[in-house]
Amino acid sequence: MTISPARIALPLLSLAIALTLPQARPAQARDLAVPPEVVAEQERIRRHEDAGEAIGAIIAAALDVEAQAAKLAASGRPLAGRTVLVKDNVETREWPTTAGSLALVANDTRRDAPLIARLRAAGGVVSGKTNLSEWANIRSTRSTSGWSAVSGLTRNPHAPTRNSCGSSSGSGAAVAAGFAWAAIGTETDGSITCPASVNGVVGLKPTVGLVSRTHVVPISSSQDTAGPMARSVRDAALLLSAIAGSDPLDPATRDADAHRGDFTAGLDDASLQGVRIGVLRKAVGSRKDVAALFDAALADMRRAGAELVEIDWQPDPAMGEAEYAVLLYELRETIDAYLSASPAAIPVRSLAEVIDFNAANADREMTWFGQEIFEQAVTKTDREAYLKARADSLRMARTEGLDKLLADNRVVALVAPTAGPAWTSDLVNGDNYASDIGMGSIAAIAGAPHLSVPMGAVHDLPIGLSFMGPAWSDHRMLKLGAAYERARTPPLPVPPMLAAAKSD
Template structure:
């Protein structure tokens, strides 16, 4: 029920948060009150779909560890023992497995309070064409706290919106291609996609064995690094993580001290796009880095047009195999046991599931069964994004990181026609290669946040975080405060 006094108090607290570079840690109770005031009612952001029972030692202030008492929300495609894991789909509304994904277990072990589950673009935005980011049949449409009528991007929409609106200390998102970094960019927070294989994917609803990873979403690079310390590491159940323990330093070391002096920053100039205000903001970020001692190197890179097609082919094959394996292990009451069953379920519940957009991607994945086609697409994608992409650019221009705007400012929410992406950013390179990608707020265009991306090579996570934190300290642009109203108002 809407309570004006609670909403007013939450808005005052949010304004105080927005004026500060970091969000002071609060009690789980305070976060739950803010969720009730601005997520369940008031502006009704629809970021949180479930609240966990708060009876664990961490919630009572008795936890110990590097994340002791810190409230963390988890995207609703990641299993937790105390809440269903739905991926936003009515087919999985009763998917209560009673188990924690290893990354959730690690958060709890580090003392974190798992506050609840966040909404997402249904099936992590891998179901059909013309979807609206942040919509799911389970959670409805998540809104952008900076402009309620503008997209939160996706698919980690709820995680990003919750952090931006001060409903948790931090959140966990997942990314296949842009699903952490894009919401972080358009909602003015930090989002980090680690090297694929640094964080376990066990008990996470899959899209791609070669590109999926979970990662932190927070209000500072330091907080993202602190979370990464907790969740990184090898998992015997996830072969991709076999080398993780060998590439797991303390990611917080040097974040507050290491600067940009002599750091060589490669600017992906073509990937800035053609929006003048965005270009100006990005050039201000480059000036800030130069002032801090960085050497800025202009790069003229034109990606091969075949990359997108190769990536999509890979995702279709890996999704079919991954989701079939996942559904086979769900509780017996789940009505869909494989991808064909999901397609049938959606047709049977078309009024709820298919009103706004279809399931063309599901149907294409069901037919993607030729191993030779998959093998060629996988080899092509890795070559174009890696050997002829990030790896080649880092080597040719002798740079430490590649930078570009993460994406454009947020576009209007449009469930009828779907998302309206503007051509800016280069995150697909890091997504396909599985390399680290950090988005840090760099300012706003007409009050709409935009992030700057930092990308580097495999296992360069610590370096990317250090450079991103150094930029964060040097940033001169003013960050926008979440307005909790429509942009046009």
């Protein structure tokens, strides 16, 4: 097996990071009981991440997780010592925030993103940082999802030769492997929902503006958002309740406080009875096995009382072209702003300097693929062309897309398979996913909520079911997802490592 230089460097990087942190003080938890689930999580990390053929989900880990969890478990706070892993493009005070890039290994800002501050205030334990597709998968058109120069390749816990999708690869894989109660992911288009689907967990891309993006390495001011990834809809809703809210430093969150609350409210008795749901049949793609699983999910919803409305629609390819133009322009703009403002001693202060850094370190940074998207983005300075592309993409995705489909068909949500089964990871040729399955881009471009819930498996590989609704309908989508969870009949696959542990 060929091991990339990045993979060899990981233990050294993790050790260097750990040595800069205050050591855990076991005395803090001497008279407090460590929650058994936290003990089990830490044991799984030791067995399946620190030794042997690692999943590669975790970049850095806290040294005092059990002590923190024991202290907070009896605090009465909403999260009460539950462990949360954080994608390594979200700043936390303990570790550098690298976005998977060697250019940012010194990006030690010593601050929490507002969403992390909220998580801690709710009693959550930040147990570590997760690997991701480097720069959230916006560097190259032929990248391999889940690979970063900092930490190598994240593997799918259900089948280690298979991909974990991206860009929230480590977050999805870590939750599936039982390394934490939940995780934070981020999405611009598909980066929470696809990893949730192929790793067999729940993932919510919230309405853009419900969760702060301050101190998160950006791609797009129009589409970026952080969101929860968990093993159940209720857990995802509980985590969203903790992290949602307005932030004066992020204008997109101006209305968030008006829409936040207890997102777990009403989940236990949520029903599909009489609920009209639109079925995006053309999102099923060409795979008969995925179509059969989707039909089983529809049958489950119909038995639970849902009124299903078949919708014959697919997006205009021009929508994706306009979105790409928007992302290229905003990538340069937002990355330049983030890097120039970082208080850390980093060697790059603009996207142009990142390009130069990667070229100078090509033997480590560009081992498998290049940076052609970066090179395109750095040239995009025509603001009028950008504004037209943004208006066009919003019109096609929201006004003539999501909102029109919901209104014309009198449905509260659209459903479709989230993605196809995980593909074989191939660092030489890049990703090879089933591109004709799913229609999540419509929600991503529109800034609307998109919830992926496991619906079963194809050849023991998980497949998710997407629920997409209008802006600020996050709670409604979670209720639909919870009702579907109870109605679902196909068995869900269990990662071999967890199945083996249950049989021990």
